[in-house]
Amino acid sequence: MADIRVRFAPSPTGYLHVGGARTALYNWLFARRMKGVFILRIEDTDADRSRPELTTAILESMEWLGLNWDEGPFRQSDRLDHYRSMAAELERAGHAYPCFCTPEELQAKRSLAEGGRPWKYDRTCRMIPERERQERLAGGVPHVVRFRVPETGATDFEDLVFGRIQVENEEIEDFVLLRSDGQPTYHLSVVADDVDMRITHVVRGADHLSNTPKQILVYRAAGASLPVFAHLPLILGPDKQRLSKRHGATSVGAYRDQGILPEALVNFLALLGWTPQGDEEILSREAMAQQFDLSTVSRSNAVFDPEKLAWMNSQYLRALSLDRLAPLVETELKLSGLDSSITASRAEFKQTVALLQPRMRTLKDFSEGGRAFFTDDFEYDPEARKKFWKAAGLSHLLQKLAEKLAQLKSFEVGATETALRGLADADGVKAGVLINATRVALTGQAVAPGLFDVMKVLGQARTVGRLRRAADFLGKPNAGNF
């Protein structure tokens, strides 16, 4: 079998969204599995909507996801001559013709047709006598180039995912290949490039399924051999509508900003439409590539479930080595206006990170739920106060605990625990009550790692200081107000 060549071809009219990322991923997995070539191509033939900086952003997202490409990125805007010559070739061979209808004329005909609904181009310009056609061309009358679709017969193909697809040619209108400004449309540029780049498998979203027959017609007219097509089901929002901005975060970059790890996003996306063998769902890119198979991809659309993504992220977060996690946390802190300076050394910083690691779902959690571990500037969560600061005499108790802890020679877990439990006993208070109240004092939260681990990581001075601060706070007359 000839070498496998696939491509991912985003258009820079928006950021890389999760649907595009999944398409890119499946191309990547297939290429790696087949030891083929993965090509990146930027489809920027729509000059009005394409933004150069978005190309950069898309490339960055691809790199962040770890989807490395072997060739490209190629830009269609660099290859306009190819498309024009292909259009000319098709015209010469009688497979295409100039159309002088203006957008306004077409629009008028469209709205005239029964409520403006079912309307196909009426092929007016197909009938123009050759002499008149030449005259208008010579006169420089603006025109597009349309493909001459056969009136009879049907076009069919075998999709790797969807199976046999067939469309009657009479259902297909004479679509535009070249716009009046000389820019190619998608149907022309995509075929021209896939032919030129010797693409063997076109793996793309199912939104292109209905358009594929048009493109097959172009392949045939150009005398090119067909690639294998594999269309991927769409990714939907919770309301089963195609995922879009109004569903909130849909771009890969937005998930990165939320503290999602690329490995988790890749793993999650891979499972939207494809299932590995066995029960294990947590698989590396490489492990997935070893068994990836386009023919087992699902044919029905999938709803994107952020909850499962978050869960999967927590799995990856937990499995991360400290050496890899620590820098990621530092970056996240920086983004949130924090830093690691609260810890005296690199080793201490890592200890803190390690303590938090098992209970964090995203990197963001380190700077949000874990805020008190990286700055003294934190609030007492009202819910936590309501839950654990309602006992009477807490101010005094915390004060006493502060002084007792201040006396300790060792601040190891055993030492602080003995001290706290001793105080609780002496005062006739349940240890749990004091522990929970102390947790709020030290972290501002009702939920945190084990208290004595927290103390150790914060250190003696900071622990004592925060206890005194909480005691002061509770001593104020309005401390009971939430």
Place this chain on the structure above:
RNA sequence: GGCGCUAUCGUCUAGGGGUUAGGACGUGAGAUUCUCAAUCUCAAAACCCGGGUUCGAUUCCCGGUAGCGCUACCA
């Protein structure tokens, strides 16, 4: 409207002419105890509807319904 595609727990899915219809996320309950967003255990939860084929359909076929896609000088 026309054309195309799709249909298993709330969600992602496995399965397949006879199964207690399996797993994962989420949800609920319990365990643990110092909080849980950690950990462990258990539970509830699905074959869209109607015909046909068949001894037997969730599975195969047809129809309906619903959803999605395409129907641009967007991709």
